[in-house]
Structure formats: structure tokens, C-alpha cells
Amino acid sequence: MKPVLTFAVMLALVLPARAQVYKWTDADGQVHYGGTPPAADRPSQTLDIQSQPTPEGEVDNVSSMRRATRELRELRAVNRGVPVRELDRPRSSRRKKNTPTHIGYEDQAKIDNLNSDIRRLSSSTLGSASSRAREIHAAKSELRQIYRKYGIKPP
Known part of the structure; x- marks a missing residue:
């Protein structure tokens, strides 16, 4: 949860709230209550209602919600592969393991395409199993070469 949203929720729970409620009677004699004023031709009464204080248990719920x-x-x-100790650092300064930011655009596109090919070939039933296995082996070999070029361990 974002800090601003958390603060707004906490503020709403802590501050005593006042609500303005309108009371009016319709043509059939039925009494209605609402947060918006009735039509101009209906006489209404305005009621100021103060909300009840927050029960003691609800404050405990907020702290357990924060913990959860x-x-x-x-x-x-x-x-995601982010060490827990890095959680308090800004997201922009975090890096995932085995995903250096210095991989070139062309190599990253090639990695994506090779991974896609491996997934496709692994789930395919077309062609012979041995030819699919050779293609998968070749794609994985090419991936290893790209990763080696950047000095990273293949996933």
C-alpha cells in the first residue's frame, strides 16, 4: 500500500466524523433518510449525526493489517528475486538477480525470442521428438553464449 493511501485511511479511522443526514416524508407518509437533500418541493429536516468512536479491537486490526x-x-x-533488505530502497535502485541492465537491446530481443522458441518447442507435438530436442539444445546453447558474453549465470 502506498504511504499516502495508508495515511489517509489511518486519518479517516482516527478523526471523528460528522455526517449531515436529511429526513423527509414522501406523499405516502413514509419517512426517508438520505445523504442528499430531497427534491425542492419536499420539506426536509437536517440532522447532524456524529459517528461512534472506533472500537478498541479495530485499532488492533489496523496494526495487524500493517504487519500482514x-x-x-x-x-x-x-x-521477484529482490532481497528483503532492499525493500526500503527506492524501486529504481533495485536490480533483479541475473538481469543486468547492461544487456544490449539486440541481445535482449534475441534472449526473449530464444526463450519463446524453447517454450514453443517444448509444448509442440509437431515433427519428430529428436528434431525438437536438437532445436531446443541449439537454442539453449545460443542462450548460454549470450549470457557468457555478459558474465552472468544462465537461469
């Missing part, structure tokens, strides 16, 4: 949010954030970071 932090744990979820840490789990997502681990899944």
Missing part, C-alpha cells in the same frame, strides 16, 4: 501488508510485501519481493 509488510509480510506480503516481503513474500512478493522474494518471489
